Amino acid sequence: MRHIMYTFLAFTLIFSTVADAKDRSVKNSMxxxxxxxxxxxxxxxxxxxxxxxxxxxxxxxxxxxxxxxxxxxxxxxxxxxxxxx
Missing domain, CATH: 3.10.450 (Nuclear Transport Factor 2; Chain: A,)
Incomplete structure (x- = not known):
């Protein structure tokens, strides 16, 4: 059960980092x-x-x-x- 929770947490962190980088690129666009x-x-x-x-x-x-x-x-x-x- 812990393995599933850790996997879910890792995917959540990865997805939020990618989404945040995408938002920053839109904000920094000319x-x-x-x-x-x-x-x-x-x-x-x-x-x-x-x-x-x-x-x-x-x-x-x-x-x-x-x-x-x-x-x-x-x-x-x-x-x-x-x-x-």
Whole structure:
């Protein structure tokens, strides 16, 4: 009987750990607002548009002098890269 109880307890702990890790990955995922914030830190201006691409976000920024920049933000790493415009 104890063997069954210990096995059940072990499965419960394993399942709760996996579920907790999954919840954390969802919470830490990059959203459009976070991507826009990261871009504005490096390239001041008004964010015109944030498009959701497969592995990154495409952020279009209007800079104070009127120049428009296209910037990408990696969804996993948060790496900001200036695109070609």
């Amino acid at each position: 959203g459009k607002k976070r991507a826009a914030h990261l871009v504005k830190k490096q390239y001041p201006g008004k964010v015109l548009k944030v498009k959701d691409a497969n592995k990154h976000y495409k952020v279009r920024v209007l800079q104070p002098k009127g120049r428009v920049l296209d910037v990408t933000v990696n969804k996993k790493s948060g790496l900001v890269k200036k695109g070609k415009n």
